[in-house]
Amino acid sequence: MSVCLLWLGLSALWQAADIHAAVTIDQVTLTVLPASNVESGTEVIFRCEASVSQSLSQSLTYSFRLLQDDQVVYAENISASVMEHSLSSVRVSNSGHYKCSVHIYNKHKMSDVLSLSVTGLQIPTLKVKSDIVSEGEDIIATCSASEEIGSLVFYFYENDLEVKRVKSNGNSVKTILTTQKVTEIYLRCAYIVMMHSNAGFSNKSNMVKVIVRDLDAITPQISISPKGNVVEGDRVQITCMVKYPSDLELYLTKNITILHKSHTTFTKSLVVRAEDSGDYVCKAEKGSVQKKAVYTLHVAELFSKPILRMSPEEVFEGDRFNLTCSSNVTSSVKIGKADIKYVLLKDGGRIKEDAEYEDTASPATNGKYYCMAMAKEVNKTSSPHDVKAKVPVSAPVICAVDEVIVGKPFRVSCEAESGTLPINYTLLKTHVPVAHRTVVTAADRAIFNVTFISFPEDINTFTCRAYNRGSSFSRTSEPLTSPVIVPVSRPVLETKEDTISEGSDLTLICRVQQGTYPITFTWYHNRVILRPSIKEVRSSEGRHVIKAIKREQRGNYYCEASNYASETKESDPAKIDVSLALWKQAVIGLLCILLLVAIVIVLIFFCKRVSHPRRRKQETELSVKPSRPKSGDPMRISLTLDIEDNTVLNGTPGVMGRNVWSGNASGSDSDDPPDEDSKLVQPQEVGLCREVPVTKSIEHHYSVQHTEVQVSTPGVLEQADGQAALEYAQLNNSEQGPA
Structure with a gap:
């Protein structure tokens, strides 16, 4: 059972969820009747309609909101899909951009923007508290536009000229207008809507006439006694009066100074001086209205303003100076010159009751001096005279401002530690003036430009002279001392x-x-x-x-x-x-020697290799030459081949060869001379292939004494070979003897 109830509950929830999910807002339409542009005072109806689709046919609740410029001006929750809102009499303040929104469950939709424009403003109404006022009295005026809504700005006009504007959150305003003119004035007002200034100004209100009455009753009168010539020291009475002293203020002024104030007629008494001459004004004031009367007073001088003179005009400490105070009598009828008394003052204190004062200038006598002349209760004070004893200039000090370098420009300054300005400074070189400067302010300095010096000792030739009261009182400095830098010479x-x-x-x-x-x-x-x-x-x-x-x-x-x-x-x-270092030179020398030795060895080896085949060839071409042996020695045949190189005068090389047979007395290598039979004989023609009989054992000894090989022409070689064969045959014949 409980399971069934749970199932039914969940089913109900799902159905409710399905119902909510099945609602959709198709469209929201906003319309305005009779039109979107209407005149002020027209009745306007806003109609908002929602088009909704849903899965079930059941009643829905529509939440409508009407917005003007994004501000909600009307809201309603109804079961109908159409909402209407009526404005019985629209005004300019109703102009704006309107939208309509609809909420159903969790669905929401907004209409398109609809603009409403209302033209025409109500004519305002102007009222005043009283249309008859006195001069300076306030006018209380009220301007209203009872049918308008919103914030307004009201404008007030006096004789068609704007005199005031007032802002109001409502459709009415009360203000105070003040006028100074004694005449009839005409007042009107108008307004604009603050949020819709493009709607322009309203028409002006009704005209109100206001009469401003003159306040002659508060016009004052002024009088001064005695009349006529007034001289310094005379007492005068100034009276300021008004006929109807009711709720007003009365003033006596001279220039911008108030001498007296009252609410009724009064008299001011004073002893006048020459500076009291001028215009005296009696002024009556009620509200914003002022009435005045003016009297011009002329006061003649009794004596002139004293003058304090100093002699001499400038003094230095230790000098004597004299102060004299004097004044001239103007009204000789009233007083004489002896009636004027003088008092000398310094810094507000009296120093002497006389017209003259003498003292020695020093710091103690410095100060502001002035004198006062007195006669018939009239006191006059001179202008102050500042006495300040000048300080004589002290001996100046000269120094170099920049580094001093030989051959280059530099600057020097000359300055005295004490001395009243202005001070005149002169730069001297070897006691000859070269430049002048005058220092007039404490912030100023006497700076001199020096072109250059040629030697360091030239720096001591510069001095400086200063004076502030005449060249006869000048003071001279010590010579300039400063380190001098000598540039280096070329190294x-x-x-x-x-x-x-x-x-x-x-x-x-x-x-x-x-x-x-x-x-x-x-x-x-x-x-x-x-x-x-x-x-x-x-x-x-x-x-x-x-x-x-x-x-x-x-x-x-x-x-x-x-x-x-x-x-x-x-x-x-x-x-x-x-x-190079010595050891490197030795190593290089040793290497060179070793290299030369190696080259020599290689050359010798190469020459031997080249000469060995040639020697073999020469040995095969040698001929055997028999020599006559000495008694008791075996026969020894020695073959000698001499090849000489000859060169003709024209440079053409030639070769001549010769075969010589030589016999030794013995088969040994002794140097014994050969016998006569071994001498060469004239050759005879013999055959080159003739056999030589040998009866004894012969020891063949081949000796190559001298060999030179030179390239020659073939003809020469053939001639040389023939000559050698001929000599060889002749020798053989000579050894055999006659046939």
Whole structure:
């Protein structure tokens, strides 16, 4: 049972969810009747209609909202799909952009924007509290447009001229208008709607006439007694009166000063002086209305304003000065010159009751002096005279403002520690004036430009002279003393030798002839600075040592010198050559010797290889030459081939060969001379292939004494070979004897 109830409950919920989900708002339409552009006062009906689709036919609740410029102006929850809202009499304030929204369950939809434009403003109504007012009295006016709604701005006009504008959150406003004119005025008003200023101004209201009455009753009168000539010291009575003193204020003024104030008639008494001459005004004031009367008073001088004079006009401390006070009698009928009494004052205190004062100028006498003249209760004070004793100028001090460098311009200042301005300064060189300056303010200084000095000692030739009361009272300073910087001269780079062995230390000496210490030296190698080589020394020379110099460090060296003169000078370059180290030279020499020996060995070996085949060839071509042996020695045949190279005069090479048979007395290699039978004989024609009988054992000895090989022409070679064969046959024949 409980399960069934649960099922029914869930089913109901699902059905409700299905119902909600099945509702959709198709369209919301907003219309306005009779039209979107209407005149003011027309009845307008807004009609909002919702088109809804739903799955079940049942009653729905529609929540309608009517909005004007995104502000809700009307809302209604109904069961109908159409809502109407009526405005019985629209005004300009009802103009705007309207929209209608509809809510059903969780569905929401908005209509398109509909514009309503209302034209025409109500004519306002103007009322005043009283149409008859007195001069200066306020006018209370009320302007209203009872049918308008919204915030309005009201404009008030006086004789068609705008005199005031007032903002109001309602359709009516009350204000106060003030007028100063004694006449009839005509008032009107108009308005605009603040939120719809494009609607323009309304028509002007009805015209209200207001009469402004003149307040002659408060017009004052002024009188002064005695009348006629008034002289300083006379007492005068000034009376200010009004006929109807009711609710008003009465003033007596001179220039912008109020002398007296009252609510009724009054009299002012005073002893006048010459400065009391002028216009006296009696003014009556009620509200914003003012009435006045003017009287001009002329007061003649009894005596003139005293004048304080000082002699001399300027004094220095220690000088005597004199002060004199004097005044002239103007009205001789009233007083004489002896009737005027004088009092001298300093800084407000009396110093002497006399017209003259004498003293010695000093800091104690400095101050403001003035005098006062008195006669017949009239006191007159002179203008103040400032007495300040001038201070004589002290001996000035001369000093250099800039660094002093020989050959360059610099500035010097001349200044006295004490002395009243203005002070005149003169710069002197060797006691001759060269420039002048006048210092008139404490912030100013006497600065002189000096072109240059040639030597450091020239600095002491400058002095300065100052005076402030005449050249005869001048003071002269001590000579100028200041450090003088001498620029460095062109440096010279020195080295012990131009060529140095690799691995040795190279010392570079940079020397200048002149220049103020400290001097900074810098060394360069091939235009590149040597680091670290910048040295600041208090000497005229600087040294830089290159340890264990290398071959790549050869080249051009130079140095630069500079000091506080900020002028750098460069030396001429010095060329340094770096030779090889001794051990490297020895190694190279040894290597060269070894290389030469190797070359010789290779050449010898090559020559032997080339000459060995040629020798074999020559030995095969040798002929055997028998020699007559000595008694008791075996026969020994020795073959000698001499080849001589001859060169003809025309440079054509020729070869001549000759075969010589020589016999030795013995088969040994002794140097015994041969016998006569071994001499050469005339050759005879014999056959080249003739056999030579040998009866004894012969020892063949082949000896090559001399060999020269030279390329020759074939003809010459053939001739040489024939000649050799002929000699060979002749020798054989001579040895055999006659046939």
